[in-house]
Structure formats: structure tokens, C-alpha cells
Amino acid sequence: MFGITDPAIWVGYLLALVFTLACLVYGLLNWNNGVEEQRDGS
Amino acid sequence: MAVDTGIFVGMTLVYLVLIIGLGYLGYRRTKESDDYMVAGRKIHPVVLALSYGATFISTSAIVGFGGVAAQLGMGMIWLTVLNIGLGIFIAFVFFGKRTRRIGSKLRAVTFPDLMGKCYGSPFMQYAAGLVIVLGMPLYTAAILIGGAQFITSTLQIPYTTALIAFAAIVALYVVLGGLIAVMYTDALQGGIMLVGMTILLALTYVQLGGVVEAHTALAAMSDLVPEALAAGGLTGWASMPAFGSSIWLTLVTTLVLGVGIGVLAQPQLVVRFMTVKDSRALNRAVLVGGPFILMMTGVAFTVGALTNVYFYQNQGVIALAAATDGNVDTIIPNFINTSMPDLFVVVFMLALLAAAMSTLSSLFHTMGTSLGFDVIRRTGTERATMRPIRIATVAMIVVSVVLAFVMPGSIIARATAMFMGLCASAFLPAYAHAMYSSRPSLKAAKMSLVTGAVAWFAWTAFVHVKESAALGLSNLLFGVPAVLSAPWQDVDPLVIALPLSTTALLVGWALDRHEVALEGPVEAA
Numbered sequence: 001m002f003g004i005t006d007p008a009i010w011v012g013y014l015l016a017l018v019f020t021l022a023c024l025v026y027g028l029l030n031w032n033n034g035v036e037e038q039r040d041g042s
Numbered sequence: 043m044a045v046d047t048g049i050f051v052g053m054t055l056v057y058l059v060l061i062i063g064l065g066y067l068g069y070r071r072t073k074e075s076d077d078y079m080v081a082g083r084k085i086h087p088v089v090l091a092l093s094y095g096a097t098f099i100s101t102s103a104i105v106g107f108g109g110v111a112a113q114l115g116m117g118m119i120w121l122t123v124l125n126i127g128l129g130i131f132i133a134f135v136f137f138g139k140r141t142r143r144i145g146s147k148l149r150a151v152t153f154p155d156l157m158g159k160c161y162g163s164p165f166m167q168y169a170a171g172l173v174i175v176l177g178m179p180l181y182t183a184a185i186l187i188g189g190a191q192f193i194t195s196t197l198q199i200p201y202t203t204a205l206i207a208f209a210a211i212v213a214l215y216v217v218l219g220g221l222i223a224v225m226y227t228d229a230l231q232g233g234i235m236l237v238g239m240t241i242l243l244a245l246t247y248v249q250l251g252g253v254v255e256a257h258t259a260l261a262a263m264s265d266l267v268p269e270a271l272a273a274g275g276l277t278g279w280a281s282m283p284a285f286g287s288s289i290w291l292t293l294v295t296t297l298v299l300g301v302g303i304g305v306l307a308q309p310q311l312v313v314r315f316m317t318v319k320d321s322r323a324l325n326r327a328v329l330v331g332g333p334f335i336l337m338m339t340g341v342a343f344t345v346g347a348l349t350n351v352y353f354y355q356n357q358g359v360i361a362l363a364a365a366t367d368g369n370v371d372t373i374i375p376n377f378i379n380t381s382m383p384d385l386f387v388v389v390f391m392l393a394l395l396a397a398a399m400s401t402l403s404s405l406f407h408t409m410g411t412s413l414g415f416d417v418i419r420r421t422g423t424e425r426a427t428m429r430p431i432r433i434a435t436v437a438m439i440v441v442s443v444v445l446a447f448v449m450p451g452s453i454i455a456r457a458t459a460m461f462m463g464l465c466a467s468a469f470l471p472a473y474a475h476a477m478y479s480s481r482p483s484l485k486a487a488k489m490s491l492v493t494g495a496v497a498w499f500a501w502t503a504f505v506h507v508k509e510s511a512a513l514g515l516s517n518l519l520f521g522v523p524a525v526l527s528a529p530w531q532d533v534d535p536l537v538i539a540l541p542l543s544t545t546a547l548l549v550g551w552a553l554d555r556h557e558v559a560l561e562g563p564v565e566a567a
Contacts, residue, residue: 002253002254002257003253003254003255003256003257003258003260003261003280004116004257004261004280005261005280005281006261006278006280006281006282008117008281008282009115009116009117009119009280009281009282012116012117012119012120012122012123013116013119015123015127016119016122016123016126016336016340017336019123019126019127019130019131019332020126020332020333020336022131022332023126023130023131023328023329023331023332023333024329024332024333026131026135026325026328026329027325027326027327027328027329027330027332028329030322030325030328031322031325031326031329032322033321033322033325034139034320034321034322034323034324034325035320035321035322
């Protein structure tokens with residue numbers, strides 16, 4: 001993949017990108033979640 | 043470095059004016075102890091994400107670990123996987139939210155204070171504070187030395203002057219402006235680092251003729267691996283080392299697992315979760331933090347490995363042979379100097395300076411608050427007062443500067459991984475237990491903390507040869523640099539100490555539950 005033949009390396013790159021994507025998606029999906037804790041939590 | 047010093051001095055001055063300005067802003071906004079300790083619990087999510095990332099990534103993560111990637115290849119990308127997966131996603135989503143909520147409820151202002159209040163135990167606060175006060179100066183001294191060496195080589199000023207000036211500028215805004223100043227300056231520094239690393243990645247691929255071309259050329263260099271590295275298990279720079287070999291063990295246990303897991307229980311990072319007002323800010327910070335770390339370590343490790351292609355195509359040698367005096371730390375700077383346009387060299391130098399300053403400021407602040415609040419004044423429920431903490435911060439800065447002048451170089455090179463390993467081994471199980479149990483067991487936490495710290499120290503001092511040989515304790519007592527032979531002496535202390543401290547926690551917890559069951563129901567502490 002992209003010139004890298006060893007799966008142990010390209011799977012690493014793939015996972016790094018997947019986790020980055022997961023951070024982006026999580027942040028977007030929960031953009032407005034968690035604000036209510038301010039009132040009852042603290 | 044061979045760049046126009048005038049341009050660099052000019053840009054550095056502009057940068058320093060901005061830093062001092064942000065430091066002053068932090069000072070003006072610091073009205074009470076909560077502002078100084080936890081930035082008033084109202085930091086913006088983007089500032090949090092950049093500050094967390096910039097603290098996480100020091101100059102050594104870029105230059106040092108980038109150099110290691112030049113030596114050991116692209117397998118280092120697995121550290122980036124852990125940096126993002128554990129260091130950002132798991133850290134923010136599974137630890138950060140609970141840390142913020144519990145920290146805010148208990149009015150905790152430092153990591154040791156959080157531990158002490160969760161367990162209702164001054165011992166936990168004191169012990170955690172002591173680990174920081176004793177262990178962190180080593181790590182801080184290493185960052186100071188790295189920064190001073192870098193300033194000396196770029197600005198051509200004496201090393202002593204560079205070290206003292208570097209420490210003094212950072213000390214000024216940390217001592218006066220507290221965590222608000224630290225996080226504001228971190229955010230600017232994180233931004234500069236992001237610009238620098240993005241340009242570095244793009245220019246490297248342009249220089250090597252494209253993404254696929256660069257990777258293909260690197261993969262084709264496997265027959266150029268030096269004999270000594272091949273004997274250690276290195277198979278090339280675009281492939282993993284041979285499974286179970288000495289280099290594989292170092293790469294996987296020390297670099298990937300040691301540093302990757304170690305980041306989860308870093309006191310200077312945990313305290314940042316308590317600087318925002320709600321979980322929404324943490325959710326938003328995840329969005330910025332993941333891509334930021336990818337652009338830091340992901341780029342450093344990729345470019346590090348690819349320097350082999352550049353040096354081979356242009357100088358006929360592999361990166362290791364192009365290093366000054368065989369020092370892998372010089373590979374990335376040498377690559378930047380010889381391959382990049384002058385203006386970018388200046389931008390990259392500023393990015394490195396920013397990386398060093400952002401990590402240093404956080405360490406200064408964490409050490410100062412630990413000494414001034416957790417170790418010296420550890421009554422737990424009282425509010426912190428700023429004056430003794432400022433004095434303690436100055437004291438810890440002085441200790442770190444003195445250490446930077448006297449510590450042997452062989453230990454300094456290991457300091458980052460050592461501190462991360464110690465923190466994870468001693469704190470991680472007890473920290474996770476405190477966050478996830480409604481009735482955390484103090485006995486379990488004490489057993490885990492002590493077992494983790496002792497096991498980590500024993501393996502570091504007597505088995506893991508990279509540290510035990512440098513420390514000299516094993517040689518003094520047993521006449522050998524390490525008491526166990528390969529492969530054990532290549533296994534990182536964290537890989538041994540963390541499972542032991544986790545086991546100790548589980549055993550202690552089971553014993554505690556057993557006693558509670560025998561005594562009948564008891565109100566939670």
C-alpha cells in the first residue's frame with residue numbers, strides 16, 4: 001500500500017489514520033454533548 | 043545550523059514577544075489559586091487540545107524519536123497508533139471526562155490532590171507528590187539540556203548562557219502566570235509546531251519525488267542495513283524488525299508500549315482535564331487532539347525513516363552514516379539543513395523551540411504545585427495559596443537547572459522513557475481504579491502504587507541494561523551491568539512493572555472486599 005509492502009507497517013499507518021478519523025468523528029458527533037453536567041455535576 | 047542567524051534572531055524575538063504577551067495575559071487573568079492551579083476550570087477546548095498536545099510532544103519526540111525512526115525504520119508508526127488511540131482517544135473519552143467531573147466535585151487542583159481526595163488519604167497525595175518531586179526533575183533536566191543544546195547550535199551563544207536564559211524565560215511566565223499562562227503559550231507553540239510539521243511532511247515528499255516513489259525507494263534499501271543492525275533483527279526501514287529480536291523488543295516494549303502507555307498517567311497531562319468547565323469541551327478537544335498528534339509523531343517518524351532515501355540518493359550513505367558523530371539526534375536537523383529552503387529551516391527551528399518550551403513550562407508548573415501544595419502543604423481540603431506555590435516552583439526550577447549541569451549524558455538520553463514508565467507503573471492502576479470505582483479501595487491503591495514503583499525501580503536498576511549499565515547499581519552490588527541476560531535485559535521496565543502493579547491492585551481490592559464482607563456493610567469513605 002502506497003509503496004509499503006510489509007503489512008505490519010501499512011496496517012500501522014492505516015490504524016493511525018483510523019484512530020485520527022475516530023477522534024474527528026467522535027468530536028463532531030458529540031460537539032454539543034456534555035454541557036448539562038455543568039449544572040448538576042459540579 | 044547553517045541558516046541566516048539574523049532571520050532566526052528576528053523571528054525568535056517576535057515569537058518571544060508573543061510568548062511574553064500571552065504570559066502577561068495569563069498573569070492578569072490569575073486572580074485566585076484555582077486560576078493558578080487549574081486555569082480557573084474554564085479553558086477553551088482548542089487551547090486545551092493544543093496545550094495537551096504541545097506538552098505531550100517535546101523536542102525529543104520530534105528530533106530524538108525521529109532520529110530513532112531513521113535508525114530503526116517505519117515500525118515507529120505503532121507508537122503514533124498508541125499516541126492517538128491511547129494518548130488522545132482513551133485518555134480524553136475514558137479518563138478525561140471522569141477526571142474532570144470528579145476533580146471538579148472534589149475541588150482537586152493537582153494530580154496528587156485528586157488521588158488523595160478520591161481515596162480520602164493524605165498518604166496517596168503525599169506519595170504521588172513525592173514521586174513527581176523526585177522523578178520529574180530528571181525529565182525536566184533532559185528537556186532543558188535538549189533545548190539549551192539546540193539554542194547553542196542555532197544562535198551560536200555559550201551553552202551556560204543558553205541554558206540559564208531558556209529556563210529563566212519559561213520560569214518567568216510559569217511562576218507569575220500559572221497554568222493559564224502555560225496553556226495560552228502552549229496553544230501558540232502548538233500552532234507553530236503544527237505549521238512546521240505540515241510543511242516538513244509536504245517538502246519531504248516533494249524532495250523525494252512523491253509518496254509512493256519515496257516509500258518504494260525506502261523499501262528497496264533493505265540490503266543496505268548495516269551488519270550490526272541486521273544481526274540485531276533490523277530487516278529494513280519500511281518493514282518491522284524480526285519478531286522477538288533484540289531490536290524488535292526495544293522497538294515494541296520500550297518505544298511503542300513504554301512511551302505509548304506511559305502517557306496515560308502523566309500528572310502534567312491529567313491536570314489539564316480539570317481545566318475545562320464541562321465534558322463538551324473535552325469532546326471538542328478530541329477533534330483537534332487526534333489530528334494534531336498524527337501531524338507530530340506520525341510526520342516525525344515517517345520523515346525520520348525517509349531521511350535514509352534522501353541521504354542515499356544525495357550522499358550515497360544511509361541516515362545513520364550521515365549523523366554527526368553517530369548521534370541519531372542529529373539526523374533530523376542535518377536532513378532539514380541540507381534539504382530544505384532557508385526560510386523553512388527557520389520555521390522548523392522555531393517549532394523545535396516551541397516544542398521544548400511548551401513541555402518545559404508544564405513540567406515546571408507540575409513540579410512547583412506538587413512541592414508547594416501536595417508535599418509541603420498536604421492537608422487535603424484546604425485551598426491552595428499562591429505565594430508558597432510560586433516559591434516552590436522557583437525552587438524546583440533551580441533544582442532542575444542544577445541537575446541539568448551535573449547529570450551524566452547517558453542517563454539524560456533515557457530520562458523521558460524512564461519518567462513515563464515510572465508514572466504509568468506507579469499511578470495508572472490506582473488512577474483508573476479511582477476513576478471507575480464508586481468505592482475505591484485505599485489498600486488496593488497503596489499496594490499498587492508501592493508495587494509499581496518498586497518493581498519499576500528494581501527492573502530499571504538491575505535488569506534493563508540500557509539504564510542499569512548507566513546507573514551502575516547492578517555493577518556495584520553484583521559486578522555485572524544487568525543481572526539477567528537477553529532477552530530479559532531488552533524488555534522495558536514498564537512491561538514488567540505495570541502488570542505487577544495492576545495485579546497488586548486487584549489482589550488488594552479483593553482482600554479489601556473480603557474484609558468488608560466479613561465485617562458487614564460499612565459506609566463509603
